[in-house]
Amino acid sequence: MTRLDKQAVLVVGGSSGIGAATARLFAQEGAQVTIAARSQEKLAKVADEIRQATGRDVSTAVLDITDDAGVERYLAGAGPFDHVMISAAQTPTGPARQLPLxxxxxxxxxxxxxxxxxxxxxxxxxxxxxxxxxGYLAVRPNKNSVLQGAINAAVEALGRGLALELSPVRVNTVSPGTIQTPLWDQMDAGARQAMFDAAAAKLPARRIGQPEDVAQAVLYLATNGYATGSTVLVDGGGTIA
Structure with missing residues (x-):
């Protein structure tokens, strides 16, 4: 029997990157996984990949987390879940005085x-x-990503507060550093690799993170019954470099 045998898990933002890696890892641990995101095509592709890799069925749900009514409607009829992970986000970036409001x-x-x-x-x-x-910008600000740092800090504060309000449900946050996800695919391949190499050279871990690195932290927090109100850094040492 695996650690999450028959437990119901919802991964919001499960169609790519960190969310997809988390869904795959939880399925490997025996969970009954549902992945939710905006694109049915991407969801179907990831669900099929997980089925082939783990032999386990994965449910899908089309969900846009910016749609208030849609979120309420879906969650009113879904669950209850044993574990929920939220990684979905679209966050334009830039200096505060240049980023349109x-x-x-x-x-x-x-x-x-x-x-x-x-x-x-x-x-x-x-x-x-x-x-x-x-994200580690919550504690290591960048002058070109001020808003992202503020949002990440707000998410972490939300997690700590909800750990009190929702107890005995445990609430935690994972804070990644630079992770090689499809987020960077819009860059030229050569420029992207040069950026990764330069970033890795500055990190104590001497490499860029992978989605699976973050997924392992999510699994740890889900399966450790004494972990709540925590923020776990998975940043290769980015906050101390």
């Missing part, structure tokens, strides 16, 4: 308010867990 509001609506709405509406079994994904 509409883009700034969209970033906050997606990553912070999206997580808030899911946390507010989802049903989680007692003793289960809720895990957010923030």
């Amino acid at each position: 509409d883009d700034a509001r969209k970033a906050m609506d997606s990553k912070f308010w999206g997580a808030y709405k899911v946390a507010r509406a989802v049903r989680i079994n007692q003793g289960g867990s809720l895990t957010f994904v923030s």
Whole structure:
């Protein structure tokens, strides 16, 4: 029997990157996984990949976390879940004085308010867990990504507060550093690799993170019954470099 045998898990943002890696790892551990995201095509592809890799069925749900009514409607009929992980976000970036206010509001609506709405509406079994994904800019600001740092800090504060409010459900946050996900695919391949190499050279870990690195931290928080109100850094040492 695996650690999460027959436990119900919801991964919001499970169609790519960190979310997809988390869904795959939880399925390997025996969980009954549901992945939710905006694109049915991407969801179907990831679900099929997980089925082939693990031999386990994966459910899918089309969900836009910026759609208030849609989030409420879906979660009213879904669950309860034993573990929930939220990694979905679309966050335009740039210096505060250059980033259009509409883009700034969209970033906050997606990553912070999206997580808030899911946390507010989802049903989680007692003793289960809720895990957010923030980012190391919360504690290591960057002058070109001021808003992202502020949003990540807000997500972490939300996690600590909800750990009190939702107890005995455990609430934690994973804070990744630079992770090699499809987020970077819009860059030229050569420029992307040069950026990764330069970043890795500055990190104590001497490499860029992979989605699976973050997924392992999410699994740890879900299966450790004494972990709540925590923020776990998975940043290769980025906050101390």
